[in-house]
Amino acid sequence: MDGDWTEAEVGDFLRSRRARIRPEEVGLPAHGRRRVPGLRREEVAQLAGVSVDYYVRLEQGRSTRVSDAVLDAVARVLRLDDTEHAYLRTVARPRRQRRTPAAAPRVRPGVRLLLDGMERNPAFVLGRRMDVLAWNALGDAVNGFSRMTPAERNVPRQVFLDPAARDRHPEWAAVAAQTVAHLRLNAGRYADDAGLCALVGELSLKSEDFRRLWADHEVRECAYGVKKVRHPVAGLLTLPYETLTVPADPDQTIVVYTPEPGSETAERLALLGSWAAR
Numbered sequence: 001m002d003g004d005w006t007e008a009e010v011g012d013f014l015r016s017r018r019a020r021i022r023p024e025e026v027g028l029p030a031h032g033r034r035r036v037p038g039l040r041r042e043e044v045a046q047l048a049g050v051s052v053d054y055y056v057r058l059e060q061g062r063s064t065r066v067s068d069a070v071l072d073a074v075a076r077v078l079r080l081d082d083t084e085h086a087y088l089r090t091v092a093r094p095r096r097q098r099r100t101p102a103a104a105p106r107v108r109p110g111v112r113l114l115l116d117g118m119e120r121n122p123a124f125v126l127g128r129r130m131d132v133l134a135w136n137a138l139g140d141a142v143n144g145f146s147r148m149t150p151a152e153r154n155v156p157r158q159v160f161l162d163p164a165a166r167d168r169h170p171e172w173a174a175v176a177a178q179t180v181a182h183l184r185l186n187a188g189r190y191a192d193d194a195g196l197c198a199l200v201g202e203l204s205l206k207s208e209d210f211r212r213l214w215a216d217h218e219v220r221e222c223a224y225g226v227k228k229v230r231h232p233v234a235g236l237l238t239l240p241y242e243t244l245t246v247p248a249d250p251d252q253t254i255v256v257y258t259p260e261p262g263s264e265t266a267e268r269l270a271l272l273g274s275w276a277a278r
Helices: 003-018 041-048 052-059 068-077 082-092 109-117 137-143 155-161 172-189 194-206 208-214 264-276
Strands: 123-126 132-135 224-231 235-246 249-257
Touching: 003 041, 003 052, 003 082, 041 052, 041 068, 052 068, 068 082, 082 172, 109 123, 109 132, 109 249, 123 137, 132 137, 137 264, 155 172, 155 194, 155 208, 172 194, 172 208, 194 208, 235 264
Parallel strands: none
Antiparallel strands: 123 132, 123 249, 224 235, 235 249
8 A cells, every 4th residue: 555555545535425425415506417426526626615626636646735724625525524534634645655574563561561460351452454462361361362373363354254253243244344444544544554455455355345345435443432242151242442552652552341340241251251260
């Protein structure tokens, strides 16, 4: 995912977003034959206060020096949320970097000690490609990371390529959509990451569901939420989660499951922890 990818992505992303807006929603007449759903390019340009030629060049990825003011105006017209707005800024003005082999991610000893100190909370560390880089004992008991190969310790691969994923995730469709939206967000941030590009290519080749969701161009931060997991020993777990970015390693995110103390899930996790420690 280099400059060519970002040039195509900014156009695909903007087209997908203007297709969501009905003309009448922004005060334009809806009559007349339309070849595409949503707003036309010239309508977006008019509402954003830029020339049609300028907006066309933006959709074609040929305006890498576009100003914040123009991107803000386009975001307003297309009703982008904060995450989508930030993503547009990233892909519209990609950083040109010399591609060098990426060093293997390293989780600092202090972070590992932090994980181990969370005895009652399953926790693990994700890298920019959503690889699982480290985990604590309860995180392993819930997810089985130690029984996986390094290649299998990757959230998108688990969701789309593991035959057991739909049984493990009762709300699989929501998990799949969220996973793809977060992966696309990282793809925009790290357009020069060859490993991330290879992962997207692999999943596109092997999973029709991934291809369909990737074509939606959704972007989303997964900062917190609730995930349901069906565990073979503990049964159904309802797992609220919080994420923390490691300040010294901003590519790494600590994911911590935070069930309410005294809840059925908390009690099941306590039993699971005792069972796993045998």
